Amino acid sequence: MINNPKENEDILERVHELYNYICNNNIEIEKNMMIKISSLNAIYIYFFKILKQQNVLPFDVIKDKLNKRIINMKAVDEIDSFYPYYKDIHIASTGTKLFSIEKQYQTFPRSNSVYELNGVTVITPSQTISLFNSKESDGRYGGYHDDNFRTIFHSVYGQDFKYNYTGQDIKIRHINTSYKGIQTRGMTIEIPVPINSSQKFSLIKLNNQIKSLNQLGININIEVALLKEDFYEFYNIRCKNLDNLLDDLLIDDSLEYKYKEQFFIGESNIDCSYIVKKYY
Numbered sequence: 001m002i003n004n005p006k007e008n009e010d011i012l013e014r015v016h017e018l019y020n021y022i023c024n025n026n027i028e029i030e031k032n033m034m035i036k037i038s039s040l041n042a043i044y045i046y047f048f049k050i051l052k053q054q055n056v057l058p059f060d061v062i063k064d065k066l067n068k069r070i071i072n073m074k075a076v077d078e079i080d081s082f083y084p085y086y087k088d089i090h091i092a093s094t095g096t097k098l099f100s101i102e103k104q105y106q107t108f109p110r111s112n113s114v115y116e117l118n119g120v121t122v123i124t125p126s127q128t129i130s131l132f133n134s135k136e137s138d139g140r141y142g143g144y145h146d147d148n149f150r151t152i153f154h155s156v157y158g159q160d161f162k163y164n165y166t167g168q169d170i171k172i173r174h175i176n177t178s179y180k181g182i183q184t185r186g187m188t189i190e191i192p193v194p195i196n197s198s199q200k201f202s203l204i205k206l207n208n209q210i211k212s213l214n215q216l217g218i219n220i221n222i223e224v225a226l227l228k229e230d231f232y233e234f235y236n237i238r239c240k241n242l243d244n245l246l247d248d249l250l251i252d253d254s255l256e257y258k259y260k261e262q263f264f265i266g267e268s269n270i271d272c273s274y275i276v277k278k279y280y
Contacts, residue, residue, distance in 0.1 A: 002040065003237050005047040012044035042234035046193065046226065050250060057253040062197045063270060065253070069126045073264040085154040089263060092129060092155040096266045099130035100276035101209045105185050105218055108178040115178040120148040121274075123170035123202045124156055125195075125257055129266035130274065145173045158262045167192050167229040168257050170199055172206075185220045189242075192227050194250040198269035203249075207242040209274045214241065 002008050019041040022029060029037070057065070076093045079086055099119060108115035121130040131148045149164040149171060157166070164171070175186035187210075191203075210220060224245055226235040239245065266272070 002043060005043055005235075009044075009048060012040060012048070015040040016044040016049075039234055042228075046235065046250065047248065055252045055254040056197060059197075062253060066126055066198050066268060066270060069261065070264050070268060073126075073261055075264055079263065085158055088151045088154040089265065092131060092152050093265045095131040096129045098276060099132060099274075101206075101213070101274040103276070104132070104174050105176055105213055105220060107218070108176075108183055110181040112180050115183075117176045118145065119174040120145050120152070121170075121172035121174070121206075122149065122152045122156075123172070123199050123269060124261055125168055125199065125255070126261055126269060127156070127264060127266040128202045128269055128272035128274075129156070152265070155265045156261050156263055157259050159259075163231065165231050166259055167227075167231070168255075168259060170195065170203070185218065187220050187222045189222065189224045190227055191224065191249070192229065194252040194255065196253050196255055197251055200246065200249055200251055202269040202272050203242060204246060205272055206274055207246065210241050 002012065005012060015037060019037050021027070022034075022037070076089060079089055083089070099121075104117060104119055106117065117132065119130060119132040121128065129152050131152065133145065133148055146164055150160070153159070153161055153164060153166065153169075169192070171190040173186075173188045175184070175188075177184050210222070213220065219240060222239050222241070224237050224239065224242070225233045227233050237245070
């Protein structure tokens, strides 16, 4: 995998030409090799052939469209307790008010004990929702990321999704563990292609929080994957912050979404903060 596409345009262009030649001439290639060639071709298409940000709207229009989507969603207090996903909605709407990026990546005591604090963030086309994973029997946070993703998607869309994948939402896993005084902080970000401007705004605010933690000496190992609608990962990169990635994101504010957000659970993508200070 090529981590710096812009520094390897010539190589990727040659692979792109090879890919077209293979396809146009119906040449059979060993499966694993064809997967690699196809992946590199997808990287070339994304970074060099797609016209970037061809459907980006002015901020006032973006904000107006976003607010109209949110107004048409149901609020938490409008949901009947007999609704099948009422429990999930209650968990998600309460939990997202308690999430803090500072707490998520806090420094644990240097001891032989095991400490763990994991969580998730989902950035839908309209809202940002973050939850710590459920508490274990000893009172510490642990649990599974996918359980939280499922809770959030039940809460927002009122339905299940295979592999917790919608093709329109950004999914983030937060990892913070410590054992025998060695602490590991990680973040994985899955970004569908394309996203809208409000989702990018939320990523920018997340990036600002990441860099604030960096300035305090807290570094997070970040892995970002760009995904197509069919859950196919065509690009993966590791980084310390999102500075270089943000400029390369494909933005399309004319998207028509396959799944409609039924409930407003978190914060508007434009107004989200990733901090808990306003709830103190």
